[in-house]
Amino acid sequence: MGFFRPRAPVDQLERIWVEEMLRWCAAEFGPRTLRTPVVLPTSDFFPDAYSGSHAEVLAVVDRVAGYMGVGRDRIVVEFDSVGPSLSDQLPYLAGSPSHEAGHYRVEHGRSVVSLELGRLRSPITLVATIAHELAHERLVGERRIDPERHDGEQLTDLATVFLGLGVFNANAAFQFSQNSRGWRWQRLGYLSQPMYGYALACWTVMRGDPKPAWARHLDTNPRVYMKQSLRYLRADPDALPEWRAAFES
Numbered sequence: 001m002g003f004f005r006p007r008a009p010v011d012q013l014e015r016i017w018v019e020e021m022l023r024w025c026a027a028e029f030g031p032r033t034l035r036t037p038v039v040l041p042t043s044d045f046f047p048d049a050y051s052g053s054h055a056e057v058l059a060v061v062d063r064v065a066g067y068m069g070v071g072r073d074r075i076v077v078e079f080d081s082v083g084p085s086l087s088d089q090l091p092y093l094a095g096s097p098s099h100e101a102g103h104y105r106v107e108h109g110r111s112v113v114s115l116e117l118g119r120l121r122s123p124i125t126l127v128a129t130i131a132h133e134l135a136h137e138r139l140v141g142e143r144r145i146d147p148e149r150h151d152g153e154q155l156t157d158l159a160t161v162f163l164g165l166g167v168f169n170a171n172a173a174f175q176f177s178q179n180s181r182g183w184r185w186q187r188l189g190y191l192s193q194p195m196y197g198y199a200l201a202c203w204t205v206m207r208g209d210p211k212p213a214w215a216r217h218l219d220t221n222p223r224v225y226m227k228q229s230l231r232y233l234r235a236d237p238d239a240l241p242e243w244r245a246a247f248e249s
Contacts, residue, residue, distance in 0.1 A: 006231040009194035018199050019240065021155055025162040026206065028144055034207050038214045039067050039164045041124060041171075050123055054079060057115065057126065064130045068163045070137050080116045101188060102129040104136035111141045125188060128172035131165035132156055132189060138163065153190040161199045167214065170196035170222040197225020205233055206243045 008015050026034065039045050046063060050056050058077060065072050080103075101119040105112050113133040120126040135156045139145045145152060160169045172188045173196055191199070200222070204212045210230060215223055233239045 006235045008232045009225045102133045104133045128168040131160045135159040157191040171219045198229040201229030
């Protein structure tokens with residue numbers, strides 16, 4: 001019965017946008033990109049100790065740049081030293097709805113990535129922020145999109161999925177943490193967790209891997225949304241027809 005058919009965790013406009021933009025990424029970056037490894041929060045990809053020093057942050061930038069195909073000589077990194085956010089100082093449940101903990105700009109012909117280390121204490125959030133800013137370089141710095149494009153920030157988040165860093169950005173999209181004063185939450189980025197779940201499902205189908213073992217590295221919410229999305233894609237004969245053979249293996 002149609003009433004019990006699997007449904008996507010996103011609305012129709014979001015679903016169509018994700019599918020069309022992933023197709024655009026495939027055409028823009030080439031099919032070889034779909035064969036690159038999925039970058040995961042493991043010592044295989046990030047083997048170095050991390051305590052938050054500037055040198056260690058720069059080492060993380062080097063690694064993420066290598067994974068995303070960004071020449072390190074194209075990027076200047078600067079640190080925006082800010083104190084603890086207000087939500088760090090408030091008791092009980094506090095929140096930070098801000099989308100950005102980093103900034104990208106082009107200055108005198110060089111790409112500058114600015115990182116607000118006061119908001120990047122979590123290694124997951126740090127990697128996600130670096131990935132987003134380096135995705136700007138792949139899109140804007142390489143002149144693939146207009147810097148004023150109306151959905152440019154959302155496409156930049158989606159590009160992190162296509163370029164292999166989606167586990168980090170999906171997990172960082174909404175995070176709870178606890179300190180001595182209580183619980184706080186932080187939202188990072190421009191895509192919701194349901195959109196990340198759908199994008200990761202479409203992307204892994206495009207890769208010919210509809211049952212990815214790496215999904216266990218996702219936090220509960222994006223993992224549930226991804227599984228829901230895979231059920232929807234499996235049940236819909238019109239979904240991603242050019243990659244549908246992945247379901248038949």
